[in-house]
Amino acid sequence: MAITIKDIAKAAGVSYSTVSKALNDSPLVQPKTKEKIHQVAREMGYEPNFAAKQLVTKQSKTIGLIWPTLDRATHSTLVTELNTEIQKREFSMILSVNPVQSSLDLFKRFHVDGVLIFDEENNLSPAVTAPFPVVSYGAGPHNSFSFVDLHYQEAMFQAVAYLKELGHRDISFIGDFSPINLRQQEKYRGFERAMQHFNLPIHKQSFINSAGLEWYDGYQATKRMLRSSTLPSAVIGASYDISAGIVRALRETSLVIPKDMSIIGYDNIPQMATLEVPLTSVGVPIQAIAEQMTSLLFDQLEAGSTEQLTRTMSSVLIERHSCARVNGR
């Protein structure tokens, strides 16, 4: 049987309510007594009973994470980061890999304090509600939950501006044009608008549909592009995985990055630096996203509010070694 506050009370010669207060660092108990109780608790190896605590405080100290698709590299990193953030706050994380709606039901049963969603498709009905704050991230207010706005368009502006600065005019965007994925659409539109804004030429070759988010999709799209007669001097990959595929395809055709072609990838995750060619990238750093999502959620928890909030995050451009001035360095 585990040690309880009553055992500590007996050992320390005080009442158990005093122990409770002492361990919660209440000002209602004398510093001396407090210290002694802490001492005894430590010696006895006391571990608080979460169930009891939860029963009376109605806080489960648990955050649910909904993660319907397990396979994107960005996501693995984000999960790890979120887990770190959550543990920093002495909460724990419970994971569901089921569809959003059923995950929400599950989490309701578990009385989680809050929920983090990342759902690539964002195909939630706006009617979905939950008895706890929910934070997601991505492209826009697609539902009633709070979210961290990643401002994909801004990232694309950054990328295009940077490439133009280096003298590039013919730039292609390689990404997934799926109509159900809002995030990908935003990247597309951001690229399109940036090209217009900077007065750069747009033609069919400017947009290359990978029709998927796996590295192989990017690989094949690039291969297809390379078969055409006129080639851009730079490409933008819409995600880490797609960019990995682009790099692969380029190298196979013995095009040297960045001499023969520059490339910028979306997604600021550490893995960008460990690709075959360290990739210059744009996007909100994944760790910052994790921090922002978590702090938004905990702010709502503290405020006891379920209203929808938005926090916008700025994209950053990190220079590595995949871009060069046009016509030789």
Next chain:
Amino acid sequence: MAITIKDIAKAAGVSYSTVSKALNDSPLVQPKTKEKIHQVAREMGYEPNFAAKQLVTKQSKTIGLIWPTLDRATHSTLVTELNTEIQKREFSMILSVNPVQSSLDLFKRFHVDGVLIFDEENNLSPAVTAPFPVVSYGAGPHNSFSFVDLHYQEAMFQAVAYLKELGHRDISFIGDFSPINLRQQEKYRGFERAMQHFNLPIHKQSFINSAGLEWYDGYQATKRMLRSSTLPSAVIGASYDISAGIVRALRETSLVIPKDMSIIGYDNIPQMATLEVPLTSVGVPIQAIAEQMTSLLFDQLEAGSTEQLTRTMSSVLIERHSCARVNGR
């Protein structure tokens, strides 16, 4: 405020202890009353309070999963499968991506009922113990926990036997020879022994060290192999990711699989079928591993035992389209 059994009791005109018994399907309450109580509970949208239940039963209905490395494809699949198994049993899963020891400490605080580990490195001190059953999987009894023995050697026997049957004699094994990874070592030894057993030639080219488990490691190892003058007629990839790299490297050199070279991959996960070439594979199917791990854990839970148990699982060979009879179609 949520509905409790007391609310139901009032509404149904019985005592709350009767409600508790009725909802737990106790034989101590009349079928008629039982039915009425269930009815009322349903109407009122009753959700049991886990904290209260846990407080009295000392069961958290939660399984901890330790998953220190988030990036291997096999692992993502296994997590999903395990999650499914656990939910089938009305338990929930809590995830830790921290090192084993600190995860165990975390789970102790949370009073989980049991723990599932998958730790590629298996570098646990044998002294590590836990107050709940722990199940891991892999190569052997490297610590005091129960585990599901995957019999890697048998899988390699299967692969070699199958290739020999097809007329192959020169077979290479491409895998990670890291001395700290027991599983990889078992695959290596299994291959070596199988080759000896079937009287097939062994030379330096038979063992190719990918020095890593990423697809790119397999890719580079294969490239290296392809530079040598004599080539095997078949290769065995030690994991899904490595095999993906092998396929990639082979295709780049315009070697046709399986006409020019046969390949068998270890790991029986669905993704094997969706590689560029659907791969014939050996290994215990991932879903079976998940089932076995879960059922072993729950058996121990029910028996209330923490003693170390082992369950051995047999590898299966799944034919797809990456192997051909030697010399010809």
Next chain:
DNA sequence: TATTATAATAACAACGTTGTTATTACGAAA
């Protein structure tokens, strides 16, 4: 010195369950 304010601690109810014990009602046996 007697009274009052205050600081420290103790006592206890409450949270929502489960499981054990007590009470009731009713039919069977004396």
Next chain:
DNA sequence: TTTCGTAATAACAACGTTGTTATTATAATA
């Protein structure tokens, strides 16, 4: 008709906390 056994239900303690209220000891005030 009275007593007994039994089936059904009610009552209640317990789980380990927190937070509110009650009690004590001590110091400050009249």
